[in-house]
Amino acid sequence: MAIELTMPRLSDTMESGTIIKWNVKEGDKVASGDVVADVETDKATMEMQVYDGGTVSRIVVPEGKTVAVGTLIAVIEDGRGGASPKPADRLAVPPSSASSASSPPAPEPRIAPASPSMRPSAADDAESARLRVSPVARRIAEEHGIELGSLVGSGPAGRIVKQDVLAAVENRRAASVAPPTTVKTSQALSMPARTPAAPLPAMPASALASAPLAAGGRPGREMPLSGMRQTIARRLVESKTTIPHYQITMRITMDPVLSLRKDLNAQLEPQGVKLSVNDFIVRACATAMAEHPLMNASWGGDRILLHGAVNVGVAVSLPEERGGGLVVAVIRDADRKSLRWISEETRTLAEKARTKGLSVEDMADSTFTISNLGMFGVEHFTAVINPPNSAILACGAAIAQPVVRDGGLAVGHEMQATLSLDHRVIDGATGAAWLGSFKRLLEHPALLMV
Amino acid sequence: MSRVIEFRDALREAMSEEMRRDPRVFLLGEEVAQYDGAYKVSKGMLAEFGPRRVIDMPISENGFAGLGIGAAMMGLRPIVEFMSWSFSLVAADQILNNAPKMLYMSGGQFGCPIVFRGNDGAGGQLGSTHSWCVESLYANVPGLKMAIPSNPYDAKGLLKTAIRDPDPVFFLESERMLALKGEVPEEEYLIPFGQAAIRREGGDCTIVSFGRPVHFAMDAAEVLAKEDGIECEVIDGRTIRPLDLETIVRSVRKTNRCVVVDQSWSFASVGSEVAAQVSEACFDDLDHHVHRVHADDVPAPYAMNLEQEMLPNPRKIRKAVLSACYRG
Numbered sequence: 001m002a003i004e005l006t007m008p009r010l011s012d013t014m015e016s017g018t019i020i021k022w023n024v025k026e027g028d029k030v031a032s033g034d035v036v037a038d039v040e041t042d043k044a045t046m047e048m049q050v051y052d053g054g055t056v057s058r059i060v061v062p063e064g065k066t067v068a069v070g071t072l073i074a075v076i077e078d079g080r081g082g083a084s085p086k087p088a089d090r091l092a093v094p095p096s097s098a099s100s101a102s103s104p105p106a107p108e109p110r111i112a113p114a115s116p117s118m119r120p121s122a123a124d125d126a127e128s129a130r131l132r133v134s135p136v137a138r139r140i141a142e143e144h145g146i147e148l149g150s151l152v153g154s155g156p157a158g159r160i161v162k163q164d165v166l167a168a169v170e171n172r173r174a175a176s177v178a179p180p181t182t183v184k185t186s187q188a189l190s191m192p193a194r195t196p197a198a199p200l201p202a203m204p205a206s207a208l209a210s211a212p213l214a215a216g217g218r219p220g221r222e223m224p225l226s227g228m229r230q231t232i233a234r235r236l237v238e239s240k241t242t243i244p245h246y247q248i249t250m251r252i253t254m255d256p257v258l259s260l261r262k263d264l265n266a267q268l269e270p271q272g273v274k275l276s277v278n279d280f281i282v283r284a285c286a287t288a289m290a291e292h293p294l295m296n297a298s299w300g301g302d303r304i305l306l307h308g309a310v311n312v313g314v315a316v317s318l319p320e321e322r323g324g325g326l327v328v329a330v331i332r333d334a335d336r337k338s339l340r341w342i343s344e345e346t347r348t349l350a351e352k353a354r355t356k357g358l359s360v361e362d363m364a365d366s367t368f369t370i371s372n373l374g375m376f377g378v379e380h381f382t383a384v385i386n387p388p389n390s391a392i393l394a395c396g397a398a399i400a401q402p403v404v405r406d407g408g409l410a411v412g413h414e415m416q417a418t419l420s421l422d423h424r425v426i427d428g429a430t431g432a433a434w435l436g437s438f439k440r441l442l443e444h445p446a447l448l449m450v
Numbered sequence: 451m452s453r454v455i456e457f458r459d460a461l462r463e464a465m466s467e468e469m470r471r472d473p474r475v476f477l478l479g480e481e482v483a484q485y486d487g488a489y490k491v492s493k494g495m496l497a498e499f500g501p502r503r504v505i506d507m508p509i510s511e512n513g514f515a516g517l518g519i520g521a522a523m524m525g526l527r528p529i530v531e532f533m534s535w536s537f538s539l540v541a542a543d544q545i546l547n548n549a550p551k552m553l554y555m556s557g558g559q560f561g562c563p564i565v566f567r568g569n570d571g572a573g574g575q576l577g578s579t580h581s582w583c584v585e586s587l588y589a590n591v592p593g594l595k596m597a598i599p600s601n602p603y604d605a606k607g608l609l610k611t612a613i614r615d616p617d618p619v620f621f622l623e624s625e626r627m628l629a630l631k632g633e634v635p636e637e638e639y640l641i642p643f644g645q646a647a648i649r650r651e652g653g654d655c656t657i658v659s660f661g662r663p664v665h666f667a668m669d670a671a672e673v674l675a676k677e678d679g680i681e682c683e684v685i686d687g688r689t690i691r692p693l694d695l696e697t698i699v700r701s702v703r704k705t706n707r708c709v710v711v712d713q714s715w716s717f718a719s720v721g722s723e724v725a726a727q728v729s730e731a732c733f734d735d736l737d738h739h740v741h742r743v744h745a746d747d748v749p750a751p752y753a754m755n756l757e758q759e760m761l762p763n764p765r766k767i768r769k770a771v772l773s774a775c776y777r778g
Contacts, residue, residue, distance in 0.1 A: 163776065
């Protein structure tokens with residue numbers, strides 16, 4: 001019986017994967033649990049394990065090639081005869097989520113769909129992971145560099161047809177022609193995040209340069225896009241073009257936090273604990289959610305999803321030698337973790353991100369994200385919402401400056417915290433109330449201890 | 451200069467002109483001479499050409515089809531009229547087993563330059579046995595050619611080409627169209643085989659048809675443009691063998707959708723063959739599978755309402771086009 005191996009969906013946001021390396025070749029015997037390939041997903045490189053033993057009869061997708069989730073990548077002959085099961089029944093899964101059981105684990109409950117689309121997720125119906133595309137739609141998409149995985153098909157069984165691809169081309173053209181005005185925002189407001197008629201825009205075509213510019217003796221060069229860079233590009237364009245962003249800023253006096261941190265670090269040094277300002281910020285964000293559940297929510301197209309878990313994502317920049325880029329490490333249940341725990345976990349994840357790379361689990365399921373550029377001396381900036389979050393906090397540095405305190409001038413440390421909010425979910429007053437709570441927690445940091 | 455004449459006049463003009471031009475050409479069939487033609491197609495031809503060239507035949511299709519084939523093998527250019535193609539079934543051995551294979555089986559010694567012509571298709575309340583659409587049945591056989599005009603201009607131009615063709619030509623007319631009027635030039639012209647005509651241009655969906663259903667396709671295209679905003683490109687194949695695949699493919703590459711309308715039954719039919727060839731040639735151009743519209747898979751009913759419903763009528767064609775365009 002031939003068993004079809006398909007590109008597994010290794011995260012909710014994964015739409016395609018690249019075979020980095022095959023560990024087997026055609027004719028090789030494999031046993032259940034063998035790692036047959038390394039797969040680069042949108043953010044991490046994963047090992048791909050098989051459940052079925054047998055002989056690799058065919059490798060369909062060569063190394064280096066990127067294919068959509070659900071695409072046949074190899075065939076294993078188990079030597080038992082009989083009809084092949086649907087690929088859905090035998091999806092290969094990454095070892096990380098298979099470690100606890102020898103049988104395929106149940107899909108992990110997700111707190112929010114990766115995107116509020118009408119497309120059923122792989123967990124609902126793995127058969128639907130197979131992209132159905134009419135031949136001409138596939139050809140037009142190829143000609144225009146439209147990623148089929150980003151489209152929602154309007155044909156039978158979700159088949160992507162010509163009009164869907166043309167709409168995406170048109171959408172992209174429109175996005176590149178029209179400046180990002182408020183009119184655009186209000187259009188986004190009036191329609192669901194994803195509809196078959198308005199697929200996600202990709203990069204604006206006419207804004208693209210065709211060749212690097214050179215100057216006397218200094219040739220330009222082209223940098224191929226890594227999977228991560230492609231994901232960043234696609235997701236942030238998606239975010240900025242479909243989410244009606246707005247920002248609010250508050251100044252926060254950081255002296256109490258700085259002084260508490262100094263004290264705690266001095267006491268805890270023998271234990272190897274070194275709390276960062278960012279750890280206080282993570283803890284304060286998570287604690288503030290208790291009073292403002294709407295801040296911990298996702299837009300669901302026809303409803304708002306209020307999450308029970310408070311999972312705080314922390315943006316981590318990666319070093320150049322690892323290809324640069326950015327990942328979001330997720331501190332799960334941050335509202336129930338102590339400062340010390342948060343600190344340790346953040347440091348572990350950041351270290352892992354910068355050395356071997358985060359697993360999909362490490363990056364999954366954030367409900368809110370923090371981007372902190374304080375360590376670079378940035379005073380103030382705005383961040384782009386990380387879908388399906390509805391809010392992101394941009395923190396600048398705590399800067400020493402003259403402040404009015406008790407009617408007199410003094411030197412204080414102030415940090416500017418700027419929230420970017422999805423107006424479909426969160427109105428200004430809600431955001432401001434949350435920011436007020438956040439400020440109060442940092443200005444009275446003993447509250448973070450209880 | 452052109453004038454408006456009927457389909458049957460166009461057929462007669464083609465035969466008469468060719469008989470004047472070539473003494474080897476002659477007409478035989480039931481009622482073609484003294485009665486001036488069962489459908490008045492050969493009206494006046496006996497008077498002009500005499501009983502040696504316009505010859506009445508007994509009700510014996512197998513006999514006179516074979517007679518014509520023998521004459522063709524010996525160098526004459528017979529035109530055999532079947533009152534209806536439904537009656538040709540009794541001559542199947544002659545027209546399918548002898549005529550199309552003679553050149554091959556004789557190693558090139560005997561050709562078979564013969565034209566079989568007559569009425570084809572349902573729609574005249576003639577019942578199940580007299581409403582045959584033989585195109586799918588006969589087009590399966592290698593060695594023959596098949597023409598199926600949809601209007602007087604094509605009827606004349608294609609029939610003249612058929613008469614001059616060195617191979618057996620099955621020429622499919624329609625009783626329902628014999629009185630159809632159309633412009634036909636007075637000057638001589640011929641229409642080469644294997645050249646389809648685009649009857650209506652459009653960018654949304656290609657409709658391919660042959661013979662009488664071309665009119666159904668045009669009616670459907672009219673409604674689709676008006677009601678649904680879908681512009682169809684209607685292609686009249688004109689000949690089934692040879693098939694002008696090139697024109698069809700060029701259109702499908704433009705529209706990405708294709709509906710084939712064929713008045714015969716769908717199973718193993720001309721429509722299925724065209725659908726298969728389009729799928730092979732245009733796989734990467736198609737936005738939906740090729741849709742087929744055929745006569746329903748039943749013997750032709752006698753009752754008028756049922757018979758009209760059985761045909762590949764404009765309603766069914768519109769439905770197929772809507773589906774092909776993901777609008778159905």
